[in-house]
Amino acid sequence: MFTGRIARFDAPNQPFTLTDATLDEVRPGEILIKVIRTNICGSDLHAWHGAFNTKGLGGQLPTVLGHEMVGKIAALGDGVSADSDSRPLQEGTRVVFPYFFSCHRCHYCLRGQRTACEQLSMAMLGNAEQPPHFVGGYGDYFLLPAGATLYQVPDSVPDELASGANCALSQVMYGLERANQTFGETVVVQGAGALGLYAVAVAKARGARTVIAIDGVAERLELATAFGADHVIDLTDVTEAKDRAKRVRSWTSGRGADVVVEVVGIPAAIDEGLKMLAMHGRYVEIGNINIGRTFDFDPSRFVFGNKTMIGVSLYEPDVLSRALAFLEEWQHKIPLSRLGAATYPLDQINDAFAAAESKRDVRASIVM
Structure with missing residues (x-):
């Protein structure tokens, strides 16, 4: 008992x-x-x-x-x-x-x-x-x-690291695996909470050339840099979505990002993130888990850009073993x-x- x-x-x-x-x-x-x-x-x-x-x-x-x-x-x-x-x-x-x-x-x-x-x-x-x-x-x-x-x-691996392995870390690892993110690519991470910070670190570990983190909390942006972000965009400084997209393109030779990861949980962030994608880019959607919320977007951007959206809920259980290996190494x-x-x-x-x-x-x- x-x-x-x-x-x-x-x-x-x-x-x-x-x-x-x-x-x-x-x-x-x-x-x-x-x-x-x-x-x-x-x-x-x-x-x-x-x-x-x-x-x-x-x-x-x-x-x-x-x-x-x-x-x-x-x-x-x-x-x-x-x-x-x-x-x-x-x-x-x-x-x-x-x-x-x-x-x-x-x-x-x-x-x-x-x-x-x-x-x-x-x-x-x-x-x-x-x-x-x-x-x-x-x-x-x-x-x-x-x-x-x-x-x-x-x-x-101490308890404070191990406790995040079975959700946040494994989730973003699985998302980036499904997006086939690889060496030399550019990754944008929308949101620099725990999921976003893990996404920054994992993208770098998978060989991303440039990682860009977006958030509105100064401490999170500072952490994102410490976790490997090459550039950050402060929402309180760059307040217009079109200007944030311009920043991303200025850091990617005008092309946009190969992979964008959304971990904010706000539907409007999706439309903004899609505009940051390069041709044949992959959009990894993790954050929006609340049913019934919607946003407007132009589907022709997917068609003419040969872009892909990947919805990620949970992860295949064996990913957790790799998450522990990541923590041990990094x-x-x-x-x-x-x-x-x-x-x-x-x-x-x-x-x-x-x-x-x-x-x-x-x-x-x-x-x-």
């Missing part, structure tokens, strides 16, 4: 309620995680406000938000002895894992498209009032279902540790969300 706290999410725009929950047993194939640290991701903020409709994805209320986490093995169900890279597991092993779980049997899973699983489930969607209760990252425990993908965290080359500087205990989760909402913290984390 395991007893721990959860920060229950009852309704949008309402404070979290800290309560105790009990798990009677860990069944065969399941893995109970003792959560160490869970970040506040942009989608957590959207869900908190009700803009990211968890109920529309099959979720229930009350639930437990939080998905960008790192933890240690608290208990292994029968039949589990190794991670997805065949490394042995035991109680106390530090691990990360995708926060979504595919069935491995449906039409899409069998085609290798597990992000489209017809039986997909994920953290933040379970009912916190029903067993196993520990259905999100903002709690002392999280229960992994049978068949879940997970990886050991290298000893050299943690001393770029200031990755600055992404996890602001920490709050679980009983201060409401203060943490307020800080994240106001952008007072580039990244806020809940530590157990």
